[in-house]
Amino acid sequence: MSGRRAAPAAAEEAGATITFNGRKLPARPGEPLAATLLANGVRTVASGIYTDRPRGVFGLGAEEPCAYVRVDSPPGESMSQATRVEVHDGLRAGALRGYARLPEAEEAPRGDRKWAHCDVLVVGAGPAGIAAATAAARAGARVLLACDGPHPGGGLVGAPHPVDGPSAHEWLEPRIAALGDVPELRLLTRTTVTGLHDHGEAVALQRRPHAAPGGAAHRLWHIRARRVVLATGACERPIAFEGNDRPGVMLAGAAVGYVRRHGVLAGGRAVVFGCHDEALWAAVELHDAGIALTAVADARPAPGPAPVAALYERGVGVLTASGVTRTTAGTGGNLNGATIAPIDVHGNATGEGRSFPCDLLAVSGGHDPATALAAQIGGRRRWSPEHAAFLPAELPPGTRCAGAVTGARPPAAARDQGTEAGHAAAADALSAAAGPAGSGSSEAAGSAPPTAEGTNRTPPAALWTVTDTRTDESRVFVDLQRDATLADIREAVEAGMASIEHIKRHTTIGTGPDQGRTSGVLTTGIVAGLLGRSMDGVGGTGARPPWLPIPLTAVAGRDIGELLDPARRTPMHEWHVARGAVFEDVGQWKRPRYFPREGEDMRAAVLRECRAAREGAAVLDASTLGKIMVEGRDAGVFLDRIYTNNFSTLRPGRCRYGVMCTADGMVLDDGVGVRLSESRYLSTTTTGNADTVRAWMEEWSQTEWPDLCVHITDVTDNWATISVVGPRSRDVVARLAPGLDLSPEDFEFMTFRDTLVAGVPARILRVSFTGELTFEINVPAWYGSSLWEAALAAGRPYGITPYGTESMHLLRAEKGFIVVGHETDGSVTPVDVGLGWAVSKRKDFIGKRSLWRPDTAREDREQLVGLLPEDGDHVLAEGAQLVAAPPGTPPVPMQGHVTSSYLSAVLGRSFALGLLREGRHRHGERVYAVHLDRAVPVTVTDPVFYDKEGRRRDG
């Protein structure tokens, strides 16, 4: 007889049926899958990741190293511990054998992200956590209590031991019920804090198994807490011996937990083996639940008299100074017996062993405080020989510990610590000076817990392995998840490794999804033994978040699809879509690249659009250009330092082209600056750089020149902008703004007017990026779409043609105007691209000093040139490299590259811009443009191809 239910009727009543590995099993809804499997006598659940050995349920919760499953029924899970899958009717799951497989077809369940702030975050809802949360909330703090499981209670659920009189359960129930009545206390169940980060940030994963279909199956919480109380309990530690991985070997506390919480007996006949009193008490509970004890072994020569007496009363003797040396298996590799031998304090057998039949081997080497969260942000632990455990020694600032995490095992002690920690955390959090947790200096981990159970308790022993002379160390599993053994550790140590971090990497111990919860301290103990060092001398590996695996879908949340990076659209976007525009991504913006008509490809559409701009009228949606208001008494001085040219000398009402450089003198961005009034400027930036430029200005203003009075505001989204372009643009604008004098004498180039356009308040700039007469009309974004429609209507008699970025780039390239990101790449100075005229020699500006460094000032740098392919039909590839002669064997010296390349309607041929070494002095020369395997001859020219005299800009 193996596992079963203590009260079989109860399960049938509940009536849930699940399927595991294709087999139908009765289950109780809400219980963990591990309990269902044990209750149904399913012993082999999974197999070793490398060894293919059968593995069963080993633990009770997050420490489970063996029983990994996948869930096939919706919402699906590629990997979970059977101890953490909540059962419901219709659940379908299967063993995870070796590696996980990602299901291709299935949509992953979605997750949501939530944010919360609190005074005190309590992690863990056992007695310590419940007491801490209640105390903190009663003291007036806003409290979040994160409870890993579906119900609060922790290890106390179903516990018979008394807490100051009443049974643990009697103590727990009213307190859990009262949690709901405490104002400002919020309980989050099924919520695991997976990471603590600096400045009091905690990340927590909440599972929502009952979410409606399509609802979020996970929530990822970002919690900002002023104070954190870690009531995270402890994980039980096994003892390693040969064959300790067989299905049927289980942590003693887990075996008890299945009885207490789920009424499930993990076996029929058990051997219990431990080295501390709780393991003996576990034997008592297993016996009382109806499991026959064939042997109880304790590594200590003198175990605690109380549990020994309790067992004696039940007719069970305790084999002292004894340990399990190996196990035997029956059919399917399941446990059927254990050999117990006398051992010394190091776990070496000192005599012959005896076999005991069993289908359950409940083993316990002690309890390891769950300090990983604290360790993630610099907390430290120290070995306590008295507790045979690492206890928290130094905690991150703002953090406290309470309960079993401090080594306090009795529930009453945990509760008292919790109350104290809750009070103290609330007091700190509510004191006026409190900063967030995680800032300031670290805290000592409070006084060691009262040696509690203290005085009359027999101390635990620290025991890592039990071996005899015949032990096969490659069958002594230390990390059951990674199939890593005592032999592996020995090999690493013999290879000269003395650091626990090296041993981890050599053996892979601790790298599994269980984060080595049952293997970490065991490994330290074994290594300490092999190297003859202290436990603290060996220490442990660094804690790396998350504490529990998080499905990627939960981390990604809803930042998928469109929302990966929310697209920015102009007010005219819908019009563009309706007209079949082909879009391109520029920064976060969606911009029309061209507007093809029936049967047109990009080249045809662009030729048509450009012709309209050069011969009639065309219109561009320029709303995406960055617009930054720079205001304040010192705005002019500020911009003088930001731009290479002067802006304080610009008269109100006028515009000026400006370039800005990084500190190393390279072009950062360019655009037109407008002086709206004495103390107000509007800087325009390229589409992709608005945010960079705003941040750049803020950085300089805040960190370098706090004395300057300037205010910087990004108003890009507040304005819609259209450029009406072409020789007939004046006629179009005349119809839009009938009151305005548009003559070139009255409305000069590089000035602006505030006026009404199509009945709407607007600002018109006379600037030009195409060389043609241009009116750039800005209206509040709200009116963008009506302005666009009005311009199209007004332009209809002139054949007004909407154009996109491709034509815009082509038109400016014909004029030799650069585009940041085409002609510049962070290694190009204003002088390189022919903008030396815009670089002031007198005033200081960012990057000035760098521009006069010897290499930056070299005459033979790569410089902007025009390029004419000798074959006028051939359009060069952008990104082609320029070389002096057709390339032979590499390495071939490169002299520059093609930055922009097009087929031009007005030139009637192809042309390109490029950067070429000493290019300014090489006009007329032939060079070769190399793209992949092809080299084509091109002639170097001046970069201005069209209207060199600039006659067209006034129309």
Add this chain to the structure above:
Amino acid sequence: MTPEPLWRTREPAAGYDVVVVGSGGHGLATAYYLARDHGVRDVAVLERGWLAGGNMARNTQIIRSNYLWDASAGIYEHALKLWEELEGDLGRDVRFSQRGVLNLAHTTHDVRESVRRVNANRLNGIDAEWLTPDEVKKLVPIINTSPDLRYPVMGATYQPRAGIADHDQVAWGLAAAADRLGVHLIEDCEVTGFQRSGDAVTGVQTSRGPIAAGKVALCAAGHTSVLADTLGLRLPLQSHPLQALVTQLLEPVLDTVVMSNTVHVYVSQVDKGELVMGAGIDGYNGYGRRGSFSTIEHELAAAVALYPIFAHAHLLRTWGGIVDVSPDASPIIGLTPFDGLYINCGWGTGGYKATPGAGHVLADTIANDRPHPLAEPYALDRFTSGALIDEHGAAAVAH
């Protein structure tokens, strides 16, 4: 049978011909090549923590040489050639796998810069191809090449000879080889300052006492500037957290390395089965070796968008290293204003791939007291001369 130890635990001697500070891959490789190629065997590598426990133990192991500028192509391709020999040289399987690296292009700007880099690589004799979205899909069937992707895949550069190698095995292989040649590897020995005689450095102060040295080489990544500071030498380095992460072990889904800068995530699946991913630095400076979770969220959102199947995988572990970033994001290698003091730092987010190359070039520089030709462009004085080597704008993700 007791195997030979990989390296032996040594007590520091009173002095060495050369002291290398920092036992990352670069420090170890420097010592190895000094001993192997230059006959300089009286060498100690001093490490303040555990051997190769800095960025060497934390990186995402990507190796490639398809950089834009000649100087970069020179040193990274030199390194890649040495990688191709390394397993033979060290007599150790370091799981060097030339499975190819793709750098995705998602915008017209990316396409232009990628094509430019491919052309530059080819002219420099570096294997480089430009792939269409269909060709990308053929190499990486799980990738989402739908035009509906927020930033659709418009193509990719591809270097077939690029790949990955197991960083621990590389470190241990170099350590073992150096140890065999007589180099002392000394862990738990922090360098705290220098011994000087005028403008010459004559030794180091350490947590385990003073150690004299004919020459000192700093290979301490982000801490190089901290150490140089004690000499009044200010290095233009900023140290940032850079994080990486792994998933659980998965059946094979990806047999090449795919990097994306615009949808910022890069990923490979190592032989063990985990997906290893990384993205950009955390914006702030610090030596904390941990970053913000929001960085991870952005990275994984990008990963799920590009590879929808990853939605089902689990995040197992995240960690951070401290990367030393110079103003042009290229390394600083060579001599210093102090006689007998050499530096190798500023490798930032991308120095793993250079491990053998950096060590080889630095060893030569130390042995001959003049910059190796491949190191010349990387001299410290480029920040005063302006001869920067800036790969930022060329969209070559620096990892």
